[in-house]
Amino acid sequence: MLYLRDLWRRHRRKVLVTAGVLGSGYLLYKLYDAHKRRLIDLERQLANERENDEFIKAQMQLHFENIQRIADTTTLPHAMPYLSCRIAEDLNLSHLMERLVKGKDQPNSLSSSEKLELWDRLKILSFTRMVVSIWAVTILSLYIRVQVNILGRHLYIDTARGLGSSYLLEEADLIDRDDQQKFLASADFLANHGLPKLISSMQTVATEVLKAKQLRDFFNTAILHETIMQILDVFLSMGSPHHWVDCLMPEDPRLNKLAKTSSDETNPPEFTKFDQLMVETREVLSSAEFSNVVELSLKAVAKALVEEKGFQSGGGNLTNGMPLARLLPRIAQICPTLVEEPSKNQFIQIIQSVPEVGLFFTLLYSNMSAS
Secondary structure (H helix, E strand, O other): OHHHHHHHHHHHHHHHHHHHHHHHHHHHHHHHHHHHHHHHHHHHHHHHHHHHHHHHHHHHHHHHHHHHHHHHHHHHHHHHHHHHHHHHHHOOOHHHHHHHHHHHHOHHHOOHHHHHHHHHHHHHHHHHHHHHHHHHHHHHHHHHHHHHHHHHHHHHHHHOHHHOOHHHHHHOOOOOHHHHHHHHHHHHHHHHHHHHHHHHHHHHHHHHHHOOOOOOOEEOHHHHHHHHHHHHHHHHHOOOOOOOHHHHOOOOHHHHHHHHHHHOOOOOOOOOHHHHHHHHHHHHHOOHHHHHHHHHHHHHHHHHHHOOHHHHOOOOOOOOOEEHHHHHHHHHHHHHHHOOOHHHOHHHHHHHHOHHHHHHHHHHHOOOOOO
C-alpha cells in the first residue's frame, strides 16, 4: 500500500498529463467525427440542390423552346392577317394605279398637272406602305415574342413552386386566365388603334425624304436600301425616345392609376396582374437592348426586301437599276408579301435568324438584364 502511494506521489503528474492528453484526444476525435458527418450531410444537401436546380434549368429551357413555338405557330398567325388587312385598307394604292392606267389609255382624261400629282402621291404612298409594312412586321413579331416570354416565365413560376427552387418561389404570383387573354389580345392594339398614327408619321417622313427624288431618277439596290433605312431612321429618332411604343401598346397603366389616385384618394384603383405584365412589357420595349434588336432586325428585313426576286425580274432589274417611275409599281406589288401569314413569310424567318434576337429573348426569359 505504501508502495502504491509512493508510486502515485512520484508519477501523479505524469498520470494526470497522460489522462488529460487521452481525454483531449478523444474529445477532439468526437468533434472531428461530428464535423465530418456535418460536412458529408452538407455536401449531400448541396448535391441534391444542384441536381434540383439542373432539373429546373432543363425544364425552363424546354419551356422556353415551347414558348417560342407558341409565338410562331399560334399568337403571331392570329395577329398578322388582321394587321395585313388593315394596312391594305388604309394604304390602298389601287385607285391611284387605276387612274394612271386610265390616263395612259385615254390621254385626254388627265391633265399634265393631274398626272404629276397622281405620280407624286403614288411615290409617297408606295414608300409609306413599304416602310410601314417593314416596321409593322418587324415590331409585331418582336413584340409578340416579348409578350409570350414574359407571360411564359410567369406561368412557369406559378407551376414550378413545388420544385423547391427559392428564386422561383420568391416570384410566384398567380395570373388568372382573363388577365392572360387580355394581355395576349393587346397584340392587336397596333392594328386597332396605333396604325393611323404610325401611317401619318411615316408618311410625313417619307414626304420629306423623297421630296428631292424625281420619277426619272435612277434607283438600284443600294439606293433603294439607303432610302428605306433613311425613312426608318428618321422615324425612330423623331419626337421623344421610344415614341413609337405608343403605336404598339396602350399608354403606361401607371399613369392612369396615378391620375385616378390623385383625384380619388379614398378609393385608389387596383394595380392588377395585367397592369404588371403591361408595365414589364413597356420597360422591355423601352430598353436600349431592345432598340438594338429592332435596328438590326429592320436592317435585315430591308436588305432581304431589296434583294426580293420581284425587284430583280421582268423588264430590267434593280441590281442594274431603273427609273423610280418603273420601280413604284413593283413596290406596290411586293408590299403585301411583307405582311403575309407567318408560315409563308420569309421576312419573319429572317428576323428570327438574327443572332442578337435569339440571345435577347434567351436573356429575357431567364430574367437577366435584358430590360
